Amino acid sequence: MFGTIVSLVPNNDALAINQEEHQIDVSFYSAYNYQTLTQDKLQNINQDFYLPVEYNQIQLSYEIHSNHLQINDQIETISLRTNDGYVNTEVYHVEIIENPSIWKQKDDFEIILTAFVDEEIIQQHYIGQVIAQIPDDFLGGTIYTVIKYSQMFLDGSLKTLALALTGTIAGFVIALVLASMNLLETTNQDSSFSVFLKKTMNITAKLYITIFRGTPMIVQASFFWYGFGLFGNPFYCGLFVVSINTAAYIAEIIRGGIQSIDKGQTEAAYGLGMNHIQTMIYVIIPQAIKNAFPAIGNEFIVNIKDTAVLSVIGIFELFNQGRKITGMHYRQLEVYYIVGIIYLFLTYSVSTVLKRVEIKMDLQPLEITSSN
Numbered sequence: 346m347f348g349t350i351v352s353l354v355p356n357n358d359a360l361a362i363n364q365e366e367h368q369i370d371v372s373f374y375s376a377y378n379y380q381t382l383t384q385d386k387l388q389n390i391n392q393d394f395y396l397p398v399e400y401n402q403i404q405l406s407y408e409i410h411s412n413h414l415q416i417n418d419q420i421e422t423i424s425l426r427t428n429d430g431y432v433n434t435e436v437y438h439v440e441i442i443e444n445p446s447i448w449k450q451k452d453d454f455e456i457i458l459t460a461f462v463d464e465e466i467i468q469q470h471y472i473g474q475v476i477a478q479i480p481d482d483f484l485g486g487t488i489y490t491v492i493k494y495s496q497m498f499l500d501g502s503l504k505t506l507a508l509a510l511t512g513t514i515a516g517f518v519i520a521l522v523l524a525s526m527n528l529l530e531t532t533n534q535d536s537s538f539s540v541f542l543k544k545t546m547n548i549t550a551k552l553y554i555t556i557f558r559g560t561p562m563i564v565q566a567s568f569f570w571y572g573f574g575l576f577g578n579p580f581y582c583g584l585f586v587v588s589i590n591t592a593a594y595i596a597e598i599i600r601g602g603i604q605s606i607d608k609g610q611t612e613a614a615y616g617l618g619m620n621h622i623q624t625m626i627y628v629i630i631p632q633a634i635k636n637a638f639p640a641i642g643n644e645f646i647v648n649i650k651d652t653a654v655l656s657v658i659g660i661f662e663l664f665n666q667g668r669k670i671t672g673m674h675y676r677q678l679e680v681y682y683i684v685g686i687i688y689l690f691l692t693y694s695v696s697t698v699l700k701r702v703e704i705k706m707d708l709q710p711l712e713i714t715s716s717n
Contacts, residue, residue, distance in 0.1 A: 369400050369403070369405070369458065369460055369462075369467060369469055370400075371396075371397055371400050371405065371458065371469075372397065373394050373395065373396055373397075374394060374395040374397075374423065374425070374434075374436065375392060375394055375395075376392045376393040376394050376395060376438070377392040379395075379423055379424070379425055379426070382394060391478055393438060393439055393440050393441055394439050395421070395423060395436035395437065395438060395439065396416070396436060396437045396439060396456075396458075397434060397435070397436055398420055398434075398435040398436060398437060399435070400460070403460050403461070403462060404460065404461070405458055405459070405460050406458075406459045406460075407437060407456055407457065407458055407459070408456070408457040408459070409439070409454065409455070409456050409457075410454060410455040410456075410457075411452070411453075411454030411455070411475065412443060412452060412454075413441060413442065413443045413444065413445065413452055413454065413475040414439055414440070414441060414442065414454055414475065415439070415440050415442045416437050416438070416439050416440075417437060417438040417439075417440060418437070419438070420435050420436070420437065421435070421436055421437075421438050422434065422435055422436070423436055441475070444475070444477050444478070445475055445476065445477040446477065447477050447480060447485060447488055447489040447492065448488075448492065449477070450476060450477050450489075450492060450493055451474045451475065451476040451477065452474065452475050453472065453473070453474055454472070454473055454474070454475055455470060455471065455472050455473075456470070456471040456473075457469075457470055457471075458470075458471070477489065478674075479674050479676055479679075483678065483679060486676055486678075486679040487679045487682060487683060489679075490670065490674075490676075490679050490680055490683060491683060494666075494670050497666045497669070497670060498663070498666060498667075498683065498684075498687060500661070500666065501661060501662050501663035501664070501665070501666030501667070502663050502687055502691065504580075504660070504661065504662045504663070505649060505652050505653075505662040505663040505664075505691070506649065506691065508580075508583060508584055508587055508648070508652045508655065508660075508662060509587070509645060509648035509649040509652055510645065511584055511587075511588075512584055512587030512588045512590075512591055512648055512652075513587075513591055513595075513641075513644060513645040513648050515584075515587075515588035515591075515592075516587070516588045516589070516590070516591025516592040516594075516595050516644075517591075517592075517595050517641060519588065519589065519592035519596075520591075520592045520593075520594075520595035520596040520598070520599055521599065521630070523550045523553060523554065523592060523593070523596035524550075524596045524597075524599040524600045524603060525625065525630075526546040526547060526549065526550035527547060527550040527551060527554070527596065527600055528600060528603060528604075529543040529546055529547050530543070531543050531544070550596070553592075553593065553596075554593045554596055554597060556593075557589055557590050557592070557593035558593045558594060558597070561654070562586060562587070562590045562651055562654050562655075563654035563657050565586050565589070565590060566582070566583060566586045566654065566655055566657055566658050567657055567658065569582055569585065569586055570582045570583075570658040571658070579655075579658045579659045579660050580660055582658060583652070583655040583658060583660045586655070587648060587651075587652065587655075591644060591648060594644055595641055595644055598637045598640045598641060598644070599630075599633055599634065599637055601637065601640075602632075602633030602634065602636045602637035603629055603630065603633040605633070605636055606629050606632050606633055606636075610628055610629065610632070611624055611628070611629065613628075614627075614628045614629075635706065638702075638703065638706070639699070639703055642695075642696075642699035642702075642703075645695065645699075646692050646695055646696055646699075649688070649691050649692055649695065650688060650692065652664075653665075656668060663684060663687060663688065664684060666684075667680045667681060667683070667684040
């Protein structure tokens with residue numbers, strides 16, 4: 346058995362004659378705590394509600410058009426809290442007699458209020474929706490959650506992919522620089538300044554890689570967001586964190602790829618008159634990237650999952666959207682089951698695409714351990 350939410354929206358265009366002169370400003374009350382159903386509360390009710398029997402000594406009657414609601418003709422008395430204490434108020438009880446299916450999710454209804462004022466009939470119309478609540482069973486709850494929150498899951502998935510893809514690409518660009526700096530070697534022909542510059546760049550790259558590989562992404566995200574409020578936007582801060590974190594891992598992947606290239610390639614390039622920079626750009630790095638491509642693709646897949654830690658700084662990627670949904674119903678099992686399936690679908694799809702690319706490129710993947 347599951348409940349419903351009733352949302353009521355006054356339709357001012359439906360008022361009868363003498364609208365300005367005889368506006369009847371009635372309040373509906375929650376059957377759960379007798380509180381007045383304000384516009385915000387009307388969107389989040391999962392209980393029956395009450396309609397007042399009279400307004401300023403004017404008797405009120407109601408007609409309801411709904412397959413899911415029914416007005417009980419028997420008058421009840423409830424005690425409402427006011428500034429002067431508690432006041433007994435006579436009301437009609439509106440009961441939820443049937444729930445919309447989880448497939449339809451919601452159904453419209455209309456309540457017509459009728460009153461006689463100065464020998465005139467005044468009518469006011471209230472329109473709303475009865476919205477199905479999450480079923481108790483796992484299967485029904487899962488189907489309900491998928492249908493009702495499909496847009497939130499989609500938004501979270503797109504944001505997750507955007508963070509992972511953009512962060513991996515930016516990290517790859519930074520990693521190229523880091524790997525080159527990390528592999529700089531001094532020669533006898535170098536001036537003292539060149540030796541100092543190369544060693545400084547070498548140490549800087551090693552220090553960067555050590556720090557960002559040695560600390561969790563969740564700590565990095567908290568440090569840059571809560572410590573500095575970087576960019577003033579959690580999404581851009583999270584993107585920055587993914588990029589610099591990924592760069593440290595991919596730098597090591599590329600370093601391994603460069604070191605896997607036969608030294609004869611370098612010697613042949615020098616023999617053709619190329620300098621060190623030309624040799625790296627045109628000969629070594631393209632081959633290293635090709636060999637390291639499977640490991641770089643794996644880093645992208647890992648980033649799809651690891652972006653979940655960015656929920657700590659308030660980015661509503663897929664995992665954080667799931668947390669938001671659980672806060673609405675306190676039903677973690679169904680929500681995280683769906684989130685897990687979506688993550689699996691994303692990673693499996695990307696993995697399948699990358700494998701096809703590897704086959705087309707005839708790659709021999711390097712056995713390089715990656716990621717967080």
